[in-house]
Amino acid sequence: MQDSSDRALVVKTRDGEVEAYGELVRRYQSSVFNVCYRLLGERREAEDLAQESFVRGYQRLETFDVERPFGPWIRRLAANLCLNQLRRPGQNRLPLDEEHDELREGGLADPETAEEERQSSERVREALMTLPPRYRAVIELRHFQDLTYQEISSTLSLPLSDVRSHLFRARKMLARRLRPDD
């Protein structure tokens, strides 16, 4: 199972081997969770939405083109799910869990540098969470999922001109919030 390609796992899943889908989940759970976490800013909710993304992915697996990579497809699905969640009334909140950047600890030799990096990451995450959801979405798709303008446009059902202007404004807002003197 471990050596199977994503394509083989998708085909097996379609043939009724649900366990094969479990392997796909194990491969992509971290990246899908991170999509949700960057967009939602709340760990528990991000885990729920990541899980739901995989369930929806399973339900829509017949529509997936096996010639394309599975990772970007499931991450895009997760991003859309999170956006729908953010569009719900009262969802434009600014949560940010405290515990998110313990990841670097132990990974770097110099604790001082590690702490600086942790603080820097935290500032970026906080700045991202202050963006309106539609701006957060274009940043996610462009910078973290490396989609082109055209792909962002079709994923979010936005005109190309809006993709460009949303990205521009989102980055301006981010830059303002990340200025050292702020």
Next chain:
Amino acid sequence: MTEPGGAHPEEVMLHVFLDRALDAEEQAAIDVHLAGCPLCAARLAELQALFALLEDLPDTPLQRPLDGDVLASIRRRAAVPRAYRVAIAVQLALGALVLVLARHWVIDALTGLTSMPLQDRLAASVSDVFGDLSLLWPWVEQSVASLPNPFVDWVSRLPAIPFVVSQWGPVMAAALALWLVGNSLLLRSPHVGRKSRGSALGGRGR
């Protein structure tokens, strides 16, 4: 737009430039401008630093594996709709039967749209449908006659439904409305609703 020494490119164009979303000619023009314009080069460097900050953002570790809950949820959701599928199959079969019985009405409706007022056409069609149903009656009678006596006695004591054929239209319409309402309730699966997501995904409260 971006000739060396000429007008500086608009700020938004620098973003598009870094996103590699310009056509080759525009991209080259900005390249040339940047080579000769320290101001724009500095603006670009600032923007590149922001890009780097975003792209270097480390992943947050997942604290629990999701695969177990995902598979459990898939299996749970797959199990419940089987009952729905049976219900839908039964409804489809009944719907097909109604269509067969109502074939005259359908044909009349399609071919004689202008030949008869709607009300008359409906009354005639309903009458036809019940005419067809009446063909089944001998079989029903025979089946009932073969049932044990106490049950036949009990059935024979049931009051007759006080409708004449021409009044069955509203009854059928009401049945159809009930059918549609029933279907909408049936198909609104509690496993899809957002409110139940917490429990459907492993019952973790928030």
